[in-house]
Amino acid sequence: MSSTNPLLEVTGLTKHFPVRGGFPLRRTVGAVQAVDGLDLRVAEGESLGLVGESGCGKSTTGRLITRLLEPTAGKITYAGQDITHAGRKELAPVRSEIQMIFQDPYASLNPRHTVGRIVSGPMEINGIDPPGGRERRAHELLELVGLNPEHYNRFPHEFSGGQRQRIGVARALALNPKLIVADEPVSALDVSIQAQVVNLLQTLRKDLGIAFVFIAHDLAIVRHFSQRVAVMYLGRIVEIADRDDLYANPRHPYTRALLSAVPEATAETASGGAPARERIRLTGDVPSPLDPPSGCRFRTRCWKATPRCASEVPALVRADGNGVGHLTACHYPEARDTVPGPRLSSGPGIAA
Template sequence: MSTEPLLRVRGLSKHFPVRDGFRSGGLVRAVDGLDFEVWPGQTLGLVGESGCGKSTTGRMLVRLLEPTAGSIEFAGRDITHCGRRDLRSLRQDLQIIFQDPYASLNPRHTVGRIVAMPLQVNGITPPGGVRARVRELLELVGLNPEHYNRYPHEFSGGQRQRVGIARALALRPRLIVADEPVSALDVSIQAQVVNLLRDLQRDLGLAFVFIAHDLAVVRHFCHRVAVMYLGRVVEIGDRDDIYQRPQHPYTRALLSAIPDITRLGPAGRIRLTGDVPTPLNPPSGCRFRTRCWKARDICATEEPALTTRDGGTQSTACHFPESGPLAVPGPEAVEEVPT
């Protein structure tokens, strides 16, 4: 592994203003101070509940959204506020796969034109011509090159997502942000697409930021995992550490929801009470404290820092982190969760 990360994020934030008529109604703190790195050839998984800021983070990484604060470094270059001219060259190294294969493809364009568009926009003529390169990309993602002149509506959901992957690969990028690329697909097709991404990563040396809420898919594909809650990273570490020895109560609650036929009965599930707080007015101190069974007075007054303990590689933002392997509490512990 390279000694320097390909992508380095520090203090990344995105706040959306809310207006009440002509007056300001405050700020939605969709993403509020993220720190993480991605190394070449590595996959970082971003997981969490819907609305925690995963997709907003992904769009900031590829500069589809302008960050409110913080910095994004790609290959040692600060790209946080790149202009349009600089972004054009950046697109060759940094691409995105969108969540919905039905909405991300122009229905008026053929598949050949869709995949060729990045090459044409950047004025790139590959050896053998654009048409030959597009056919090569279609074959690379498991599609028939003869489908060059077909339209998106003639393909299934899984095939459309493969077209989106081919488009992302057209410029030979170094890092791809995959924004829930399998969540809109049938379960039987999800495994095929994830295995395709793994093969492409191995053959092309790609790095991924893989955004998902399916923890089983993340465990299969990602090397490192960052768990997000209400715009913050609450735990980050190697995949095995996160899944086998989670330290943050929220991570433990997420993992307890994974179906497991070896764990029977209702006692195996940590059921969080209450609703996720609004990002318009997040709780003071630890944002998870209103749903945490370990919350104490300090959790309301002091925000926990993302800290690495005992010289390990796993960092947790919690005043009272768990230790040891995952041990799901019984119903009596879960009933004490404050609302």
């Protein structure tokens, strides 16, 4: 991390959702460990990608960062201020600086409001009167995200999915934020539109200096957009590194398995030359967050698992003296400077 004073710092962030049972449904019988002990840092103007399988806790992490959810434990520090359990009054000046772009561009827009009202609404709620008025500023924002200012009086149902997401981006920009959490902003869009929205966000990050936490499951999109990448598995971060270092030298077995599943199209494979890289196939299903495995949570699907993996929780640390800022939570990290195998997992590892 280049910045000694990060814009956002998350330490031990935890969110457990209680599960009720019995009659009446008042007794807590368990907890879904959606997020369990996350450590993250995001510098000003930096883009951090957060990737992992569905259900690993990515979206919950985004909602915790924006304080749409109350953390169970841990600490969230924004611009040097502890906002972990800040009340409404304390959060008021911070709300405008931390915005969110939601996954479904239609569900996140009020169908009864015009585009103009959707975009200018945040300014009205926060009592902001920009030079020239809110309507003029809304027109500028619509133009900034590639929409026609004449769309001001139209309703969300009159737009395509890509245009709706651009409206959501314009709304997020209305308060001049310093940090935007983008929760799978292109997963609900057609492939032909995804690149347009990602390139738009990339341009806004560079031109306006906005920091991004970019949540996605598409590794190709994350590689294009993010400067650093954090890999999540079952509520915990298993690896975090600069983009180029992580994609070239993944250290955690789970990261290697993810990257081996990314399709590769090269001149050699197309012409029948060098064989395509073989996929690492993981056995078994992802364990339930209601009862995650002890020790390393990936051990039930890992081909390198030993009894130590069941008894000790691996710390997120540098595995060797190389790779500054490359952190891995694994007792037996992969060797550096090797391309992901042809290798198959031999079994489910240590029994859960």
